[in-house]
Amino acid sequence: MNAESANAGRRWGRVALWSAVSVLGAGALGAIALARNEPINAMWIIVAAVCVYLIGYRFYSRFIAVRVMELDSARATPAERLDDGRDFVPTNKWVVFGHHFAAIAGPGPLMGPTLAAQLGYLPGTLWIVTGAVLGGCVQDFVILFASIRRDGKSLGQMAKEEVGPLAGFTALFSIVSILIILLAVVALVVTNALKASPWGTFTLAMTIPIAMLMGIYLRFLRPGRVLEASILGFALVMASVIGGQYVAESPRLASLFTYDARSLALMIIAYGFAASVLPVWLLLAPRDYLSTFVKLGTIFLLAIGILVVRPQLAMPALTRFVDGTGPVFAGSIFPFCFITIACGAVSGFHSLISSGTTPKLIPKETQARMVGYGSMLLESFVGIMAMVAACVLQPGIYFAINSPAGIVGTDPVAATATISSWGYSVSPGDMKQMADTVGEQTMFARTGGAPSLAVGIAHIFSNTLGGRHLMAIWYHFAIMFEALFILTVLDAGSRVGRFMLQDLLGHFWRPLGRTSWYPGVLLTGTLIVSGWGYFLYQGVMDPLGGINSLWPLFGIANQLLASLALCVGTTILIKMGKARYAWVTLAPMLWLVLVTQTAAYQKMFHTDARIGFLAEADRLSGLVASGQVPADKIAATERLIFNNRLDAGVTALFAVLVLVILADSAREWFAILSRRKVPVLCEAEYVPSALGGD
Amino acid sequence: MNVLVRLWRFLQELAGENAYAVYCEGMRARHPERPIPTEEEFYLERLAEKYARPNRCC
Numbered sequence: 244m245n246a247e248s249a250n251a252g253r254r255w256g257r258v259a260l261w262s263a264v265s266v267l268g269a270g271a272l273g274a275i276a277l278a279r280n281e282p283i284n285a286m287w288i289i290v291a292a293v294c295v296y297l298i299g300y301r302f303y304s305r306f307i308a309v310r311v312m313e314l315d316s317a318r319a320t321p322a323e324r325l326d327d328g329r330d331f332v333p334t335n336k337w338v339v340f341g342h343h344f345a346a347i348a349g350p351g352p353l354m355g356p357t358l359a360a361q362l363g364y365l366p367g368t369l370w371i372v373t374g375a376v377l378g379g380c381v382q383d384f385v386i387l388f389a390s391i392r393r394d395g396k397s398l399g400q401m402a403k404e405e406v407g408p409l410a411g412f413t414a415l416f417s418i419v420s421i422l423i424i425l426l427a428v429v430a431l432v433v434t435n436a437l438k439a440s441p442w443g444t445f446t447l448a449m450t451i452p453i454a455m456l457m458g459i460y461l462r463f464l465r466p467g468r469v470l471e472a473s474i475l476g477f478a479l480v481m482a483s484v485i486g487g488q489y490v491a492e493s494p495r496l497a498s499l500f501t502y503d504a505r506s507l508a509l510m511i512i513a514y515g516f517a518a519s520v521l522p523v524w525l526l527l528a529p530r531d532y533l534s535t536f537v538k539l540g541t542i543f544l545l546a547i548g549i550l551v552v553r554p555q556l557a558m559p560a561l562t563r564f565v566d567g568t569g570p571v572f573a574g575s576i577f578p579f580c581f582i583t584i585a586c587g588a589v590s591g592f593h594s595l596i597s598s599g600t601t602p603k604l605i606p607k608e609t610q611a612r613m614v615g616y617g618s619m620l621l622e623s624f625v626g627i628m629a630m631v632a633a634c635v636l637q638p639g640i641y642f643a644i645n646s647p648a649g650i651v652g653t654d655p656v657a658a659t660a661t662i663s664s665w666g667y668s669v670s671p672g673d674m675k676q677m678a679d680t681v682g683e684q685t686m687f688a689r690t691g692g693a694p695s696l697a698v699g700i701a702h703i704f705s706n707t708l709g710g711r712h713l714m715a716i717w718y719h720f721a722i723m724f725e726a727l728f729i730l731t732v733l734d735a736g737s738r739v740g741r742f743m744l745q746d747l748l749g750h751f752w753r754p755l756g757r758t759s760w761y762p763g764v765l766l767t768g769t770l771i772v773s774g775w776g777y778f779l780y781q782g783v784m785d786p787l788g789g790i791n792s793l794w795p796l797f798g799i800a801n802q803l804l805a806s807l808a809l810c811v812g813t814t815i816l817i818k819m820g821k822a823r824y825a826w827v828t829l830a831p832m833l834w835l836v837l838v839t840q841t842a843a844y845q846k847m848f849h850t851d852a853r854i855g856f857l858a859e860a861d862r863l864s865g866l867v868a869s870g871q872v873p874a875d876k877i878a879a880t881e882r883l884i885f886n887n888r889l890d891a892g893v894t895a896l897f898a899v900l901v902l903v904i905l906a907d908s909a910r911e912w913f914a915i916l917s918r919r920k921v922p923v924l925c926e927a928e929y930v931p932s933a934l935g936g937d
Numbered sequence: 938m939n940v941l942v943r944l945w946r947f948l949q950e951l952a953g954e955n956a957y958a959v960y961c962e963g964m965r966a967r968h969p970e971r972p973i974p975t976e977e978e979f980y981l982e983r984l985a986e987k988y989a990r991p992n993r994c995c
Contacts, residue, residue, distance in 0.1 A: 328963035330986070332956075341951045351995040397990075418991075425995050466976045469952035470945075523984045531993070532952065586995055595991040728993075735993045742989050758989075801995065 261301065268294025275365070275560075282555045285631045288364070289549065292372050292627045296620045299376035304384065304616040308609065311816065311824040312388050316609040319932040321394045323606060331395070333606035333934065336613060342604070344618040345535045346596045347383070348542070350429055350693075350729050351586025351801075352626040357692035357699075358794060359583045360633035360641065361571040363561040366580045367630050374581070374588025375623030378831035382805055383593045384615035385812040385828055390598035391608055392926045398598045398808060402904075404925040405814050410907045414807055415747055417900050418595065421800040422740045423771065424893070425592070427778030428797040429729045430515070431789050434507045434779070435691035436722055439684050441500035442487035443722045444507070448500065449483035450530065450727055451514075457529035469532050476533045480727075484720050491682055508783040511733070512776035518730075519737035519768050527734050534728035541700075541724050545628050548703040558634035558641065563666065570646035571690070572791050573853035578842040582798030587626025589835065591804025593619065606934055632699030633692075639669025640677060640686075644695040647788030648688040658687055682715035690788040697721035733775075740771040781886045784879070791853065792890055795846055796897075799839050803897050806835045810908040817912050818922035836901055843898035847891045856891035860884045956983065 271291035275283060308314045325331040334342075359367035389405075390396055396404075399418065403411025437444045456479070457472040465471060490496045502510070518526055567575035572583060586592070597615060605611060633641065642662045643651075651658040655671040662669050678686045681698060689695070701717035742758065744767045749756015755763045782789025809832035816825045849855035852862040863884045866872050872880050914920035949955060957976050964973050974982065 326963065328960035329983070332959065335950060337947065338950045346992055347994045349993060349995045429995065462977065462980070467954060467957060467980045469954055470948055473952070523988045524981055527988060528984045590995065592991070592994045596994055599990050600987070600992060732993050732995065735988060738988055739991050797995075 261298070264294050264297050268298065275368075279560060282557060283560075285549060285554050285556055285635070288368055288556075288627060288631060292368070292624060295372050295376060296624065299380070300616060300620060303376060304380065304612050307381065307384060307616075307827060308612045311821055311827055312385070312819075314388065314609045314611060316607050316936075317932055318608055319930040319934075320391050320605050320608055321602060321927070322604055323932055323934055324927075324930050325394065325603075331603045334604040336606070336610045339601060339604045339610070340614050340618060341539075343596065343601045343614050344621055345539060346600070347590070347593045347618055348538065348622045348625055349586065349732055350432065350725060351590060351592075352622050353629045353696055353725065354432060354692040354794075355584040355587055355798075356626045356630040357633040357696045358571050358645070358790070359580055360558055360630060361562060361564050361569045361645065362576060362580055363559050363565070364556055364630055364634045365560040366565070366576050367584055368627065370580055370584055371587050371623055371626040371630065374584070375619055375626075378805075378809075378834070379587075379589040379593070379623065380616040380619040381827060381831060382589060382591075382808050382812065383597050383619045384611060385815075386594040386808050387597040387602055387605075387611045387615035388608070389812065389815050390602040391605060391611060394927050395603040396598065398594050398811065401598065401815075401925075402807065402811050405811060405818065406904075406908050406911055410807075410810070410904055413900055413903050413907075415743065417800075417803055417807065417897075419740060419743050419747065420893075420896070421592070421804055422736055422743070423774040424778060424793070424797050424800050426515075426733055426736045426740070426775035427782065428790075428793045429732055430508070430511050430775060430779045431782040431793060432691040432693050433726050433729045433733075434504050434511060434783060435689060435788075435790075436693035436697070436726060437502070437507055438504040438689075439501060440491075440722075441497040442491040442682055442719050443726070444500040444502060445490040445496075446480075446483050446487045446719060446723045447726045447730070449486075450480060450533070450723070450730070451526070453479045453483070454526050454530035454533060457533065458525040461529060462524050472529065473532050473536050476529065477537065480533065480537070480723065481720075484723055485716060487719055488682060488715065504783045505780075508776075508779050512772060512779065514730075515733050515737050515776070516768065516772045518734035519741060519772060520764065523738075527731070527738065530727070531731050531735065534731045537724055538728055541721075542625055542628070545632070545700060545703065546624075548700075548707040549628060549631055552703050552706045554631070554635040554703060554706070556631070556634040557637045559638070562638070567851075567854070570642060570650045572794060573851065574795070574842075574845060574849075578838045578845070579795065581838045582795055582802055582842045584626065585798045585801040585805075587623055587629070589802065589805045589831065590622075591801045591806070591808055594804065594808035607932070607936065629696060632696055632703060635699050635702055636695060637669065637673075638667040639663065640673060640698075641695055642667050643669050643674055644686050644689050644698065645692070646688060647690050647786070647791070649786035649788060651688070653688070655687060680711070680714045681718035683718075688788070690790045692790075693722065693725045697725065737768070737771050737775070740774075741767045744771060781889075785883070785886070787853070792856070792887075795842060796890060796893060799842055799846070799894065799897050802835045802839045803901050806832055806839065806901050807904050809835065810904055814908055814911055815924070817915055818924050820922075822916060836905060839901055840898060843894045846894045847898075856887045856894065860887040860891070863887070953983070 268291055271287050274287045322331050322333040356367050399414040402414040453476050457476045460472045565576050639662055651661045659669050659671050674686055697718050700721040701714050704717040705714045745756050754760050782793045809828045812828035813825050845854055850858050852859040863880050867880055915922045957979050961973055
């Protein structure tokens with residue numbers, strides 16, 4: 244056979260392979276779409292998602308890489324040009340991929356799909372897959388590329404240079420506000436997962452001294468030996484997961500670790516403050532290593548577990564709550580499904596990572612496709628696994644765990660009767676048995692998504708390994724896994740927020756910008772922690788459970804940042820002379836603007852008090868005015884009224900920020916497209932690469 | 938066996954265990970006259986740098 248026919252053979256082989264992937268994906272999607280009244284197997288969802296990812300990666304990301312951005316493997320990246328062995332280091336592409344993925348994958352893709360499962364598995368699943376392939380991956384990829392061409396500049400700097408100073412300032416301001424809401428909502432998730440749970444609280448409390456031990460090991464005993472320290476730390480954490488059972492069973496020890504949500508929230512705030520001013524090497528860095536390895540390992544095991552168990556989904560494709568009356572969060576599929584699931588589909592926060600460390604490590608421009616687009620596909624797959632884990636639970640149990648007491652009441656008989664009346668049968672006995680199996684006192688009203696996700700993960704793990712009697716261990720392992728990296732996010736986020744605030748305030752008064760000036764550090768640290776602490780406390784005291792009001796705020800904030808990133812991306816494409824391809828970033832951006840504006844409008848002005856903040860404030864004011872609130876509850880109700888108005892104000896602020904960024908960018912686009920302005924790209928100069936490979 | 942060794946090497950690189958060696962090599966090649974920080978100094982300085990920017994997402 245000559246070379247030409249061998250080439251032709253390979254070509255036909257590829258065509259056949261990709262045709263097969265397409266047919267398989269289409270078949271799986273068809274099976275999901277047509278199965279209406281009988282439960283389907285999770286494998287259909289996994290196969291459909293993976294086929295769509297493969298096709299998206301092979302064709303769409305290639306189109307973006309070759310036609311739209313024209314990635315050039317002959318052009319030296321900042322890692323090569325500015326190589327200093329510290330910030331800029333050409334690094335193996337799989338290592339960069341690992342770093343980038345570990346940085347973008349947090350609690351978001353696990354929580355969002357779990358909450359969105361109240362609508363059924365279908366809306367969330369479709370959004371996670373299409374949102375990632377057409378939106379989230381594109382954002383991460385384009386911003387990574389833009390930052391590589393600009394010496395690893397941050398999103399804020401790029402917004403300022405490419406769009407204008409107004410967009411730049413709005414970016415910085417949005418990032419700080421988003422951070423505060425994000426930290427409040429993840430802290431609320433941990434609080435709800437640990438309340439009245441001595442086992443979970445003990446395990447998480449133990450991770451603090453364990454991390455400190457690792458920190459001392461890493462600094463003084465064996466500097467930088469991260470793997471050894473992590474293995475040691477992991478063994479100790481597993482010992483405390485198992486030891487937690489004895490704590491929970493001993494009445495004296497259990498009482499030391501049993502707290503209500505309010506006390507836990509105050510402890511987490513105190514912890515957040517302490518952690519954000521402690522030296523990084525002592526607590527933050529070692530726990531970050533530990534949580535990163537636990538996270539990667541658990542995600543890997545979950546994938547294996549789903550493949551081995553191949554569970555049936557107990558949740559229907561669509562529940563009755565597509566009408567917007569759901570107990571987990573109120574509001575209909577459009578727009579609320581699309582802001583409840585941000586991470587996993589499109590997450591604006593990723594643009595900060597894509598314009599952070601990653602662009603300084605990539606040795607070849609062309610690898611941005613695998614690192615940027617590819618990592619986000621993997622995160623989207625984590626979202627799909629979370630959706631599967633939530634949907635393997637019986638819907639009655641899912642709703643009993645995730646419905647706040649403010650909706651179903653605190654009495655087990657009444658709560659289960661309400662949930663059963665929705666058509667998802669569950670009995671007090673089922674819930675008692677569930678609580679006993681996982682070693683908790685109660686599983687009612689454990690809102691936030693972490694407990695129900697942990698039950699789902701424990702269900703899959705115990706079916707793979709260990710059987711039913713290990714269910715309690717796996718449940719607390721899953722709670723520890725979620726809580727561990729939420730604490731890492733809290734403490735890394737508070738620290739970064741402090742630096743950003745110092746940067747912002749340094750513009751007004753120079754000394755505040757100095758990171759070594761202790762009063763400035765304390766002041767800005769306190770501002771950030773009290774910022775998220777306030778919203779956390781508000782969420783804990785909210786009779787509807789806090790998730791209902793805070794999670795949508797977080798979703799809107801995150802998508803606001805994504806709109807900003809896609810705006811910067813569109814501006815750069817237009818300036819590159821690629822206006823005919825600008826739809827690549829413009830289309831997902833317009834979708835996100837539509838989603839966030841609709842959601843923001845509904846959260847402010849909807850007449851249903853469970854959706855609209857102002858309607859809820861008015862309803863409560865009416866109750867107070869008509870004397871229906873008992874005298875001892877008036878102060879608390881007044882605070883609720885204030886908080887609802889505050890949340891409406893924050894929502895309005897986010898909505899206005901989106902419009903400011905959009906208007907500022909559109910002005911720039913029209914100026915360039917109508918040739919009134921000569922486009923000036925702020926790219927670094929072209930230097931040919933001396934590194935081999937592509 | 939070979940696979941496990943390679944996996945361990947990969948994890949070491951992922952964890953940044955070779956960062957100091959890479960740095961020293963680069964410094965000796967580029968600026969042989971400059972003093973090289975100790976491994977502990979390098980480790981602390983890298984951490985301070987790493988956690989001053991967003992590096993963990995939601």
